[in-house]
Amino acid sequence: xxQPFVVGGMETPVGPVPRVSSVLTARDHWxxxxxxxxxxxxxxxxxxGLYALGNPGSNDPVLVTANYKLSFDALRAxxxxxxxxxxxxxxxxxxVWCAAGKGSFGTDEVVFRIQACRxxxxxxxxxxxxxxxxxPGVAARHVKVRTGFRALFGPVDARxxxxxxxxxYKASEAMRRKRFPLRERVALIPVELVHSLKxxxxxxxxxFVVGGMxxxxxxxxxxxxxxxxxxxxLLGGIAAGAVLTPVLxxxxxxxxxxxxxxxxxxxxxxALWPFLDPQVLRPVEAGSWISGLLSVSAFLAMNFxxxxxxxxxxxxxxxxxxxxxxxxxxxxxFVGLWLWARWVSA
Amino acid sequence: MEEPFMIGRLVYLKDVxxxxxxxxxxxxxxxxxxxxPHGVFVRENGKTRLADRDACMECGACARNCPSNAIxxxxxxxxxxxxxxxxxxxSGDGCCSLDSGCC
Numbered sequence: 001x002x003q004p005f006v007v008g009g010m011e012t013p014v015g016p017v018p019r020v021s022s023v024l025t026a027r028d029h030w031x032x033x034x035x036x037x038x039x040x041x042x043x044x045x046x047x048x049g050l051y052a053l054g055n056p057g058s059n060d061p062v063l064v065t066a067n068y069k070l071s072f073d074a075l076r077a078x079x080x081x082x083x084x085x086x087x088x089x090x091x092x093x094x095x096v097w098c099a100a101g102k103g104s105f106g107t108d109e110v111v112f113r114i115q116a117c118r119x120x121x122x123x124x125x126x127x128x129x130x131x132x133x134x135x136p137g138v139a140a141r142h143v144k145v146r147t148g149f150r151a152l153f154g155p156v157d158a159r160x161x162x163x164x165x166x167x168x169y170k171a172s173e174a175m176r177r178k179r180f181p182l183r184e185r186v187a188l189i190p191v192e193l194v195h196s197l198k199x200x201x202x203x204x205x206x207x208f209v210v211g212g213m214x215x216x217x218x219x220x221x222x223x224x225x226x227x228x229x230x231x232x233x234l235l236g237g238i239a240a241g242a243v244l245t246p247v248l249x250x251x252x253x254x255x256x257x258x259x260x261x262x263x264x265x266x267x268x269x270x271a272l273w274p275f276l277d278p279q280v281l282r283p284v285e286a287g288s289w290i291s292g293l294l295s296v297s298a299f300l301a302m303n304f305x306x307x308x309x310x311x312x313x314x315x316x317x318x319x320x321x322x323x324x325x326x327x328x329x330x331x332x333x334f335v336g337l338w339l340w341a342r343w344v345s346a
Numbered sequence: 347m348e349e350p351f352m353i354g355r356l357v358y359l360k361d362v363x364x365x366x367x368x369x370x371x372x373x374x375x376x377x378x379x380x381x382x383p384h385g386v387f388v389r390e391n392g393k394t395r396l397a398d399r400d401a402c403m404e405c406g407a408c409a410r411n412c413p414s415n416a417i418x419x420x421x422x423x424x425x426x427x428x429x430x431x432x433x434x435x436x437s438g439d440g441c442c443s444l445d446s447g448c449c
Contacts, residue, residue, distance in 0.1 A: 097405075098423075100405075100407075101405060101406075101421075101422075101423050102423075132380075132381060132383065132407075133383065135381035135405075135407035135410065135411055136405045136406045136407045136410060136421065137410070138410070138411075139410050139411055140377075140411055141411070141413060153380055153381055156383055171380075173385075176380065176382075176383065176385075177383060177384065177385060178383035178384065180356055249356065250356055255357065255358055255359050255360070256359065257426075302426045303425075303426050303427050305424055305425055305426045306423070306424070306425025306426060306427050306428060308356075308424075309383075309403075310356050310357070310358055310384065310401070310403050310424075311358050311403060311424030311425075312358060312359075312362065312363050312402060312403045312404040312422075312424045313404050313420070313421075313422030313423060313424045313425075313429075314362045314363050314364055314404060314420070314422075314424075315358045315359040315362045315363065315424060316424045316425065316426050316429055317429060318359055318362050319359065319426075320426055320429055320430075324430075
């Protein structure tokens, strides 16, 4: 693979190892920006293997990471001015936590990579530092038995690595917790937006065509008039479910994400209400509009469980038992009342 | 107690996770307290106990790294999109193959 972030080579007892810098270039930042918007996420990879950060020797630490380039970049950027070995395992371009959950960042792969890179001939301390979030996939004691390398779990966040290393491979309580701060929640918004807007465009087109056919008058004018209400409902639902919900997550009432989404949708509907076209505010049309906005907001909020850092599978299944039927009912209200409004006016 | 205005601490549903700690088998090594990202375990007087079971997200890190098989949990990814995909028979990687920033 062409890897422009490699800044040279380094001779080692087992041959040359690519060298990388802790300084991210404009190209790295542009790549990160693109994947944040959902472009080429599955192709944003680093070749698995060993890399030299700075000018490491046989006593410098070995830090293990996934071959998703966003993970790799976060790791090296957190270690300015330091020398370390970076061992990239093959997670098929998936981030550390996801890959550990699915097993591709697992004991077998870590063992294989330690052996394939002949790490024993490169470092003398016999220790590798794994990201804590790889623990769902990696059994540290099995790595020790199979390779002789002591596998330690470093901090959750790469940015705590300097403090961890300086403390002699010790992480504080705080470094061991995965939180979900505003900065991380906001970073997820673009990809949620891109994904939901793609679907919304298809649905809006359907409303447009059906609306044009069901309403009297020239097709385009009729279509536009009929689609105005569902279009604003869709966009409002997306703004509430994919933007407002992630931002306000800790402050929205309820524990279930669907509940949070319904509140966000309600807030948004009330805020938009004074600015609505009088045509949307007719009783049946308004019912469709509110149902539509709430169904989209609730559904997107429910789907945000997958992006969050603290929801369990058992919990999500329990939430979905009531949330999915509710969302289907709201969706039926959205489409049904809209059709009824066309019927009444026809 | 419901805490709608909590700041910084996000907790999911109550009494739902499949996590169990067998006190008989526990050797008190404390490794689970190291790998758990949500502070579910606490080690006291050479034994480990569940201090905050509802904070568990069933990632399975503790069970994978427990040397005495004292921990059991049906691990999985808490992602509605993945559950929906399974329900409609779309195989695969659940949400991670889609473009959500998940898991």
